[in-house]
Amino acid sequence: MDDSRKPAPRLPAAARYLLLLFAGLCVALGVIGIFVPGLPTTVFILMAAWAAARSSPRFHLWLEGNPTFGPMLSNWRKYGAVSRRAKITATVMMAACAGLLFLTTSRMWLAEAVTGFMAIVLMWLWFRPEPPPEIQ
Numbered sequence: 001m002d003d004s005r006k007p008a009p010r011l012p013a014a015a016r017y018l019l020l021l022f023a024g025l026c027v028a029l030g031v032i033g034i035f036v037p038g039l040p041t042t043v044f045i046l047m048a049a050w051a052a053a054r055s056s057p058r059f060h061l062w063l064e065g066n067p068t069f070g071p072m073l074s075n076w077r078k079y080g081a082v083s084r085r086a087k088i089t090a091t092v093m094m095a096a097c098a099g100l101l102f103l104t105t106s107r108m109w110l111a112e113a114v115t116g117f118m119a120i121v122l123m124w125l126w127f128r129p130e131p132p133p134e135i136q
Helices: 013-035 041-055 057-065 070-079 084-104 108-127
Strands: none
Touching (some): 013 041, 013 057, 041 057, 041 084, 084 108
């Protein structure tokens, strides 16, 4: 991918603040997702990076330099790639969440719908390329 793209035009202050708030919320949800089965970390961190890049260069640089999130964001930006470890972790966590849903809900249609949605997300995730071996 070409990183020589022109920077986006500066947004109005209100839009930047809303995007910054959205980025913070996504980081919080991503961190919670590390511990809560079924809540995706990678997707929330990618959305946080997108919003931070448009609202706060300092926050975006912090995300890129973060030892936990930085490699994930770099792989996505450079290759559109997700590591095999992230794919396996997402699969295990979503499977655990689906199992818990089926064991605890009285509305089977809800468990089926949520599990179907998770299956679609997993298919998309597994079709993403993996970063080159020397990068992982």
